[in-house]
Amino acid sequence: MAAAKGRVELSEQLYRALHDGLAIPAHPLALNAERKLDERRQRALTRYYMASGAGGIAVAVHSTQFEIRDPEHNLLETVLRMAAEEVERAALDRPFMKVAGICGETEQALREARLAADLGYEAGLLSMGGLAHYSDEELLERTRRVAEIIPVFGFYLQPSVGGRIMSFDFWRRFAEIDGVIAIKMAPFNRYQTLEVIRAVMESSRRDEIALYTGNDDNIVSDLLTTFRFDVNGEKVEKRIVGGLLGHWAAWTSKAVELLEDIKKARTEPQLAAEWMTLAAEVTDSNAVLFDPAHHFHGCIPGIHEALRRQGLLEGTWCLNPEEQLSPGQAEEIERVCRSYPHLIDDAFVAQHVEEWLKP
Numbered sequence: 001m002a003a004a005k006g007r008v009e010l011s012e013q014l015y016r017a018l019h020d021g022l023a024i025p026a027h028p029l030a031l032n033a034e035r036k037l038d039e040r041r042q043r044a045l046t047r048y049y050m051a052s053g054a055g056g057i058a059v060a061v062h063s064t065q066f067e068i069r070d071p072e073h074n075l076l077e078t079v080l081r082m083a084a085e086e087v088e089r090a091a092l093d094r095p096f097m098k099v100a101g102i103c104g105e106t107e108q109a110l111r112e113a114r115l116a117a118d119l120g121y122e123a124g125l126l127s128m129g130g131l132a133h134y135s136d137e138e139l140l141e142r143t144r145r146v147a148e149i150i151p152v153f154g155f156y157l158q159p160s161v162g163g164r165i166m167s168f169d170f171w172r173r174f175a176e177i178d179g180v181i182a183i184k185m186a187p188f189n190r191y192q193t194l195e196v197i198r199a200v201m202e203s204s205r206r207d208e209i210a211l212y213t214g215n216d217d218n219i220v221s222d223l224l225t226t227f228r229f230d231v232n233g234e235k236v237e238k239r240i241v242g243g244l245l246g247h248w249a250a251w252t253s254k255a256v257e258l259l260e261d262i263k264k265a266r267t268e269p270q271l272a273a274e275w276m277t278l279a280a281e282v283t284d285s286n287a288v289l290f291d292p293a294h295h296f297h298g299c300i301p302g303i304h305e306a307l308r309r310q311g312l313l314e315g316t317w318c319l320n321p322e323e324q325l326s327p328g329q330a331e332e333i334e335r336v337c338r339s340y341p342h343l344i345d346d347a348f349v350a351q352h353v354e355e356w357l358k359p
Helices: 012-020 039-051 076-090 106-118 136-147 168-175 190-201 219-224 252-265 274-290 299-309 329-339 346-356
Strands: 023-025 056-059 097-102 123-126 152-157 180-186 210-213 226-231 234-245
Touching: 012 097, 012 180, 012 234, 023 252, 039 076, 039 252, 039 346, 056 076, 076 097, 076 106, 097 106, 106 123, 106 136, 123 136, 123 180, 136 152, 136 168, 152 190, 168 180, 168 190, 180 190, 190 210, 190 226, 190 234, 210 219, 219 234, 219 252, 219 274, 234 252, 274 299, 274 329, 299 329
Parallel strands: 023 056, 023 234, 056 097, 097 123, 123 152, 152 180, 180 210, 210 234
Antiparallel strands: 226 234
């Protein structure tokens, strides 16, 4: 992929890894009881994700709490820098993609893109949340300008948490933007997910764009499906190759194992029926973290609670005091941990957590 003048360019190794499929957890924010940044635990989380075998991290995204950008907290650069420092210090001998969340109106998005690029991030997850007043053309132009600075991970966010429904034509034009390298689909809607996939497959850049799931209610099925459409009389196939998920911010080593097992299953002539059972188990475990029963109110504290149980976080505090576990959510997380021990990496974390927490 040729880079625009001055744009960050993916290495060939990272580009191949992106298209092979990466497990990318959405990095949480570690706070203490005073709701101040807990640097030791923030760094421990990054170390945990690398040790788990994740293929990258997404920082300054929803799971990191958008309030990090508020002047009273002013944590955006801090958390981006800390994660980048830990990755550099680890000197991994495998591809590892640092993805920075980018949001806001065009000028804010451009500032955040420049910051991410300066800190060594390889891509920006470009949110369209909070931009209901933007026309489709304004959103596309915003994407073009950000893509001149850093490769763009597109993001289709479900309307119930601030996203908006975008048309097939929008995604078809979006896919043609030079510098768009991937799209995370998280509309939590099969029809809308299919529209994005078909739009990419009908674009001239279909082989340059990697598809990633953010559909927390359909993770396994998304990753196992071969999507096939008729494009100008030709049968064309494409897969959702990996995931960029808040769900994978907890129990991460098991998520990495899951993705690798799915990659192997894709090569089998027939898919075992047991995969459908596992798909339901993953969705059930996601539901207790993301709290759809209470309109996703406890989605960030739910991730925190899973990490708190393992000793990676001290508590479930968020910058916004109103964000708390919903009634019964902690008990539901405990139920899932008992029910699906094969999805939970308590033993792995217990073996290494003290090492990760060292200064």
